[in-house]
Amino acid sequence: MTEKLRIRNLSVKYDKLLVVKNLDISIKDGEFISLVGSSGCGKSTIINATAGFIKPIKGNIFLDNIQINQPTQKIGIIFQNFELFPWKTVFENIAFGLRLHSTGEKEIKKRVMDYIKSMELNGFENYYPRQLSEGMKERVGLARTIINNPEVVLMDEPFGALDYLTKLKMQNFLTQLLGNKKITVLLVTHDIDEAIKLSNKIVVLSKRPARILDIIPIDKEKISTEDKIKIRERILHLLQNDG
Amino acid sequence: MILKKLHPTFIIFFSLFSLITLWEFVSRLGIYNANLFPSPIRVLEALFSMVYTGELFIDTYFSLLRIILGFLIGSLLGVTLGVLSGRIRLFELFFGHIINLLRPIPPIAIVPLAMLWFGIGESSKVFLIAFGVFFPVWISTHDGVRDVKKEYVWSAKSLGASDRQILTKIILPYTMPFIITGLRVGIGIAFVVLVASELAGAYAGVMYKVSISYLVFRADKMIAGLIWLGILGYSVDRLFVLSTKRLIRWYKES
Ligand SMILES: Nc1ncnc2c1ncn2[C@@H]1O[C@H](COP(=O)(O)OP(=O)(O)OP(=O)(O)O)[C@@H](O)[C@H]1O
Ligand SMILES: [Mg+2]
Numbered sequence: 001m002t003e004k005l006r007i008r009n010l011s012v013k014y015d016k017l018l019v020v021k022n023l024d025i026s027i028k029d030g031e032f033i034s035l036v037g038s039s040g041c042g043k044s045t046i047i048n049a050t051a052g053f054i055k056p057i058k059g060n061i062f063l064d065n066i067q068i069n070q071p072t073q074k075i076g077i078i079f080q081n082f083e084l085f086p087w088k089t090v091f092e093n094i095a096f097g098l099r100l101h102s103t104g105e106k107e108i109k110k111r112v113m114d115y116i117k118s119m120e121l122n123g124f125e126n127y128y129p130r131q132l133s134e135g136m137k138e139r140v141g142l143a144r145t146i147i148n149n150p151e152v153v154l155m156d157e158p159f160g161a162l163d164y165l166t167k168l169k170m171q172n173f174l175t176q177l178l179g180n181k182k183i184t185v186l187l188v189t190h191d192i193d194e195a196i197k198l199s200n201k202i203v204v205l206s207k208r209p210a211r212i213l214d215i216i217p218i219d220k221e222k223i224s225t226e227d228k229i230k231i232r233e234r235i236l237h238l239l240q241n242d243g
Numbered sequence: 244m245i246l247k248k249l250h251p252t253f254i255i256f257f258s259l260f261s262l263i264t265l266w267e268f269v270s271r272l273g274i275y276n277a278n279l280f281p282s283p284i285r286v287l288e289a290l291f292s293m294v295y296t297g298e299l300f301i302d303t304y305f306s307l308l309r310i311i312l313g314f315l316i317g318s319l320l321g322v323t324l325g326v327l328s329g330r331i332r333l334f335e336l337f338f339g340h341i342i343n344l345l346r347p348i349p350p351i352a353i354v355p356l357a358m359l360w361f362g363i364g365e366s367s368k369v370f371l372i373a374f375g376v377f378f379p380v381w382i383s384t385h386d387g388v389r390d391v392k393k394e395y396v397w398s399a400k401s402l403g404a405s406d407r408q409i410l411t412k413i414i415l416p417y418t419m420p421f422i423i424t425g426l427r428v429g430i431g432i433a434f435v436v437l438v439a440s441e442l443a444g445a446y447a448g449v450m451y452k453v454s455i456s457y458l459v460f461r462a463d464k465m466i467a468g469l470i471w472l473g474i475l476g477y478s479v480d481r482l483f484v485l486s487t488k489r490l491i492r493w494y495k496e497s
Contacts, residue, residue: 048397051397051401052400053393071397072401073401073402073403075401077397077401079398081394085416085417086494087419088416088493096399096402097402097403128492128493144398148403150401
């Protein structure tokens with residue numbers, strides 16, 4: 001597998017606060033990588049710098065070996081609070097990316113309705129975000145990003161605000177959406193079970209400034225419940241004994 | 244059921260009716276000179292005569308034209324500068340303090356200066372109204388632009404939006420309720436400034452008519468003019484609210 005996304009020697013500072021220091025992460029094409037780490041260690045900062053939203057003081061981001069300096073359509077983003085556009089309806093939120101590139105109205109309608117169906121949002125097309133439940137907002141957010149066909153998706157604790165059952169449902173939606181699309185994913189989560197369930201690799205981060213404590217590969221096909229428990233223990237141990 | 248449905252409209256009409264009845268009653272008591280405190284009927288007659296002679300239309304035309312022109316200029320400048328100062332730090336540093344220094348000066352206070360500069364013709368009035376409308380529109384636009392969450396801008400960028408599209412598809416729609424609030428405040432100010440500028444000198448206008456009626460002791464015409472001014476202000480405000488409703492539907496609490 002070829003390298004899809006590379007975070008190289010990344011350092012990020014807010015004023016005087018060093019939040020990320022010399023971070024290196026390499027993600028292969030189609031891989032699903034999770035970042036776990038304690039609160040405030042710099043996970044969101046890593047995501048925002050990778051997406052090109054904030055400028056690092058040092059280091060680069062490469063997509064397909066090409067350096068990127070600003071946000072690009074090839075890298076989609078999903079924030080913790082979904083950040084749906086409150087002035088747009090469900091339909092228009094999902095259609096946002098398509099409309100930017102003047103796709104024909106018929107085509108837009110067809111594609112958006114496909115997503116609305118698969119996200120089980122039928123009948124809510126004309127609702128505004130404030131009229132939706134958290135789980136529904138999340139699905140709109142996922143659809144808005146995925147419909148734009150990004151090659152990489154960065155997710156910052158996308159399911160953090162959901163209750164347990166909704167979270168399980170959303171994880172299934174995500175798996176279904178990514179399905180055969182071969183999208184590369186970098187997921188930030190504080191839920192270790194979620195990381196084990198969804199990813200091929202878990203990157204465990206230290207306290208601020210974030211450095212890599214360990215990288216744990218996961219063979220989703222072969223992994224046993226026992227292995228899962230062991231991995232869980234190992235991650236907990238790393239996080240608790242750090243610093 | 245039916246009574247309940249009629250309720251609000253009924254109360255509104257009843258309150259108006261009571262006010263007019265009270266007014267008619269007091270004027271009939273004859274305590275006050277009927278020329279200085281005319282009855283509602285006489286005021287209505289004065290209004291009709293002003294319609295009949297056509298002067299009401301001419302005065303209304305001039306007053307509204309001043310309002311519309313001043314409002315357009317003031318609000319266009321307000322929105323433009325508000326977006327610039329809200330988005331561009333350098334711009335805010337450069338202009339922010341100058342604007343804030345001018346802001347506490349009530350527009351009425353510069354009426355004499357505007358007359359001196361532009362004469363008593365239309366330009367001084369349009370200038371004054373534009374000046375008055377500018378500040379609330381600028382401030383609310385600026386605040387609205389500042390309020391845009393960076394995550395909205397980031398989401399749009401990662402979906403492929405250009406800088407221009409960020410402006411037209413994120414900043415402006417998000418700021419719309421703020422702008423509309425500022426514009427509505429601006430309409431109120433525009434009427435205040437209109438009145439002051441027409442009092443200071445004009446050739447036509449609703450408030451001008453009131454002021455020259457004063458010179459000939461026509462209290463009936465004065466009151467008719469004032470009521471008409473009230474109706475105008477109310478209608479413009481209603482019209483504005485109704486026509487902007489659709490733009491901010493998303494913003495209203497359900
Ligand atoms: N815009 C900012 N300006 C200044 N400091 C910031 C900013 N954003 C984050 N920080 C600081 O950087 C550090 C890392 O923040 P970040 O949001 O990346 O952590 P995180 O790992 O995502 O935490 P959490 O798990 O709670 O979301 C924190 O100490 C935070 O106070
Ligand atoms: Mg975070």
